[in-house]
Amino acid sequence: MKTYLVGGAVRDRLLGLGHGDRDFVVVGETQATMEAAGFKAVGRDFPVFLHPETGEEHALARTERKSGRGYRGFVVDADPAVTLEEDLQRRDFTINAIAEDEEGHLIDPYGGVRDIEARVLRHVSPAFGEDPLRVLRAARFMARFAGLGFTIAPETMALMREMVASGELAELTAERVWQELRRAITSEKPSAFLRTLHDCGALAVVLPEVEALYGVPQRAEYHPEVDTGVHVELVCDMAAQLAPGDELVGFCALTHDLGKALTPEHVLPRHIGHESAGLAPLRALCERMKVPLEHRQLAECVCRDHLNVHRLPELRASTVFELISRCDGFRRPERIPRIALACEADKRGRAGLSDVDYPSGRLLRDAHAAAMAIRASDVPGELQGPELGEAMRKARIAAIAAATGKKP
Known part of the structure; x- marks a missing residue:
């Protein structure tokens, strides 16, 4: 059985990166011979098998032929006569079209090693354009x-x-x-x-709400980068730095300023009310892309209230309490730290301002922690229903004021 390590595992090793799953291509075999050797078939669209001992994926060498529109319009051929080079040719980029045999020798028919060294992402063949x-x-x-x-x-x-x-x-x-x-x-x-x-030109097709931000000016004294599209790029990068791997914070960063694309031209570069204006395009994006509900709800909180979070040092304790309640921060306490991070990414995601301090984030977390520490048992008397709720509200506002030095 001729087996080759392929794809990301080879690429990432050559780049000096750690890698996760290892994928293998098997040349000259059939489904029957693979199953006879103890492999378990798991592929739905093409022949993929799990190794009987390691559980690693092994796919039969295959070619693909365009048969219709879209990324599903392909006919797969996994005939035993398909060569390793033919299998590699159907891959997307040269850096992903490198194989390694069992002795550690590289098979690189399309110059992937050269492109790794040159740091170039290049398509393998014209077939790239079919998907x-x-x-x-x-x-x-x-x-x-x-x-x-x-x-x-x-x-x-x-x-x-x-x-x-x-x-x-x-x-x-x-x-x-x-x-x-x-x-x-x-x-x-x-x-x-x-x-x-x-x-x-693809952003206008898949994320038109974000594409619409490019070229929209902002006030240079607050946004030295001026262009709103560039600002969103910077915010997304800052979110990735502050909350690595957190797609909730990342999605909030991406969508927090969608309302700026709707600002009337005669008002520019000011964006009065862009927070509330951004909710409609945000909801349209989420509906179209079937974004998970938690992503959508948290993104709406950040879109609607990010300027209020920026202004937190100026707000009264009661207003901070209302902000936390509006974001469902008492029933969903995990939301508040993420909102703080997304707002910090917005503040620091600006040209030349990546290192600024963001006390509003700390203030929001401190206020939330103080309010969360109040329990119904802390409220004097035998109150129930609305009366208990009102007493809890007052106690939490007082706790926020005590923790932050704010007026109630």
């Missing part, structure tokens, strides 16, 4: 590897623009787009995902 999902994959790989100095090859960017112009990205399902997006916003540099899609 619209690969445009999003290119952007997601940039979100992961831009920090290592990767760029997209000019010919690959040109092909991606052609793919967008063809209209095939409209064939992508909401679930697949969301899957790529959630992985991008938890990567090291989400801005590279947004910038790549913006540059090839």
Whole structure:
């Protein structure tokens, strides 16, 4: 049995990165011979098997032929005559089209090692253009590897623009787009995902609410970067730095300023009321992409109240209590630290301001902790129902005032 390690495990080792799952390609076998050797078939769309001892995935070498529109329109051929080189040729990028045999020798027919050394993301063959999902994959790989100095090859960017112009990205399902997006916003540099899609025209197709922010000016004294699209890029990167791997905070960062795209031109560069204006496009985005409810609800909190959090040092204790209640922070206490982080990312996600202190975040967490410490048993008397609720409200406001030095 000719078995080769392929894909991300080989790529990441050559990049000096840690890697997760290892994937293997098997050449010259059939489903019958694999099962006879003890492998368990698990593939639905093409022949994939689990190793009887390690549980690692082994796929039969295969080719794919375009048979219709979209990323599902392919016919798979896993004939035993399919070669390793043919299997590698169907892959997306040269850096993912490198194999390693059992002796550790690399098989690199398409120059993947060269492109790893040059830090270039380049498509393997014209077949790249047959799968619209690969445009999003290119952007997601940039979100992961831009920090290592990767760029997209000019010919690959040109092909991606052609793919967008063809209209095939409209064939992508909401679930697949969301899957790529959630992985991008938890990567090291989400801005590279947004910038790549913006540059090839795909952002207007998959995230039109975010695309609409590019070119919208803001007041330079608050936003030295001026362009709202650039600001959102910076905020997403800051969120990834403050809350690495937290897709809830990342999604809030991405969507907090959608209302600025709706500001009337004669009002610019001011954005009065952009917080409430942003709720409608946020809800439209979430509905279209079938975003999980917790992501949507938390993003609405940040969209609606991020300026109030910024102004927290100026607010009375009762107003802080109302903000926490409005965000359901007493029933869902885990929300408040995430809201604080998303708002900090907004404040520090600005050109030249990445190192500024953000006391509002600490103040919000301290106020929340003080209010959460109040229990019904702390309230004197035998109160019930609305009377107990009102007594709890007053006690929590008093606790916030005591913890933060604010007026009730």
